[in-house]
Amino acid sequence: MNWMKKQKLIGYLFILPSLIGVTIFFLFPLLFSFVLSFTNWTGPSGQGTEFVGLQNFQRLVGDSVFHQAFGNNFLYLLHVPISVIFGFIVAVFLNRSVYLKNLLRAVFFLPYLISPIAIGFVWMLLFNPTEGPINVLLMNLGIDNPPGWLASSGSSMYAIIVMSAWQIMGFNIIIYLAALQDVPRELEEAAKMDGAKRWQITKNVIFPFVSPITLFLLIIGIANAFKNFGLIQAVTGGGPANSTNILPLYVYQTAFRYYELGYASTIAIVLFIVIFAITLLQWFGQKKWVHY
């Protein structure tokens, strides 16, 4: 064995532990759920499981709850760009000289550290349709018929979007603040010398400079929006009338409440394809607006 080969072997040995981990905990479950999606596995132990071909996929086509959850999921995605935009604005302000900068930074980051369950219950109080501060404020402003928020299927998803955006904004701010430290002062100064106004500097100098971070936050945020459902589970459980049911929640219910593991795997596979497609889209779309 020559020296190069030895080196390579040792290299593989070094990554072996994590390779084993990835295989057991990620690759195998992924492949297994792919196989499961073609079976009729029901019940905790899957007695009498058979391959049923594309039957589960056919069922998806006619499953109205799946359609609704699919649509809701895209609506739910809205909280990602909202939290990224607001995160950017707040980070820019925090980065300039503001009083109590450190305290404010901590305050904005705090929601990200709190359990979504706790956040959910606080927001439930705020969104109370008759006595909650939000609707009381709206009514005092002269709006006679404020939305029912969580109590109506037309507005419940928007309430969830507000909660989620608020929760992940802190994370976006911290990441943006770190990125803003890398924006060269001389560029800003040069722009200022040329007579650019503050918002012009922000738009034409700072924003392009942190665009890779924006892409990163969008990808992470959107992938998470297809995976996390703790907040929704705690606040509405998918209701009222399925208006806040999203795909990961539906997968969870199908798998661990109804024990239809075959069908749940089918939904999970579709979910995987959707996330993958969206990420690809973002990846190719980035060329138009991301500058490295």
Added chain:
Amino acid sequence: MKKFKLLTFALLVGALTACGGENEGGGENEGGGDNSDEVTLHFWGGVPPENGPQDAVDEWNENHPDVQVEYTRYVNEDEGNMKVNTSLQTGEDMDILMSHSPNHLEERVQSNFLLDLADYTEEFDIEDKIGPAAQRWKMDDTYYAVPTNTNALFIMLNEDKLEEHDLSVPESWTWEEVHEYAKVLNEDFSYSYALDYDTIHGIIQNALVDEGLVNEQGKSNLDHENVKEGLELYYQMMHEDEVMPKLSEQVATNMQPEQMFINGEIGMYQAGAWRLRMTNDLEEYERDFNIAFAPYPHFEGQSTPAHHVEDAMSIVAASEHPDEAWEFIEWYTNEGMLHLAPGGRVPASEDAPAEEAREKIVGGAEDTYNLESLNNVYEIEDTEMIVDPPYQVLDSINQQLEAYFMGEQDIDQTIEQMVNVHNEHIQREN
């Protein structure tokens, strides 16, 4: 070069020992006693130990030094039941399991986790001892579980206000009569009638108590006229007469009807024996009126829903001590259950001392109840068992009901949707 070899070696050893460590810890010693004849039974259930199971187990352990029982509580929610199923699958120590819903029992039976009790029930005939209500737990024409607890269903009434309005405590009543009572009582309360919102589908089960969920043709019965009548009545009570909290408000504000009933803000509260633990506790839940009990209402010409028999105990198929486990189950059903009475659980078995249990369920607050009406609720006749829809159908019913009671779809759409989902489910199962 040597350094590299040493390093990779250390790494490998590290990885291997990390994996091996788990196994050594897993082989726990059985019971830990010196006596090798001693049997330890692991008993899992969803009732908090302090509500009686621990006292029952302690009594048993005192009298049976050879067969010791250890109680493990799981939380009876989706997550807790998933944990139970995983434990059954992986062969964790478990000999006796209490299931709290026929749906969960069915999953476990289908997975061959539980023992068919046919051999044991020759001497202990379940339907003889527990009554026809036990059939709720019958699967494949046999029993895998013994229900231990009669969970009485009733409506708690604010007796003081009833007397003010010269209303008698009903011994049996229809939904129309409930409606009349609610209209008369409403001036004294925020709402004269309320229930826990997650039991709202009960009206459908109540409507189909005689007809069943599935009709003779094997199709959904959810389009039966009683279902429509019941739902429209609730709608009217919520939106037109405003005697009942609107579902949307109840959900969004996380309303606590039991608390409001105790505060005197609700006149009639549809609940069951599980709420007695709360109303017995006069210190924590102060109350300045007497409570009377009415049975669940029924539809004109139909039966009254029977009390649920619940908390069904099974022997785990993998148990090494099924005979001892059965002995414990039998004892628990007839005698151990008495320890659970103060929490509102009355033994379901006719061999158990029912009188004593019924005294215990109101322990500490006897003077604040109309006990005659409570006895009447337990003795009520002409009852029929309620059927539980599978979770898929139940969840869908609840979602449709939310949309209906929020005024987002009309009654015909609601029923059509429910029927479709139900029929699809029936078709898939066959």
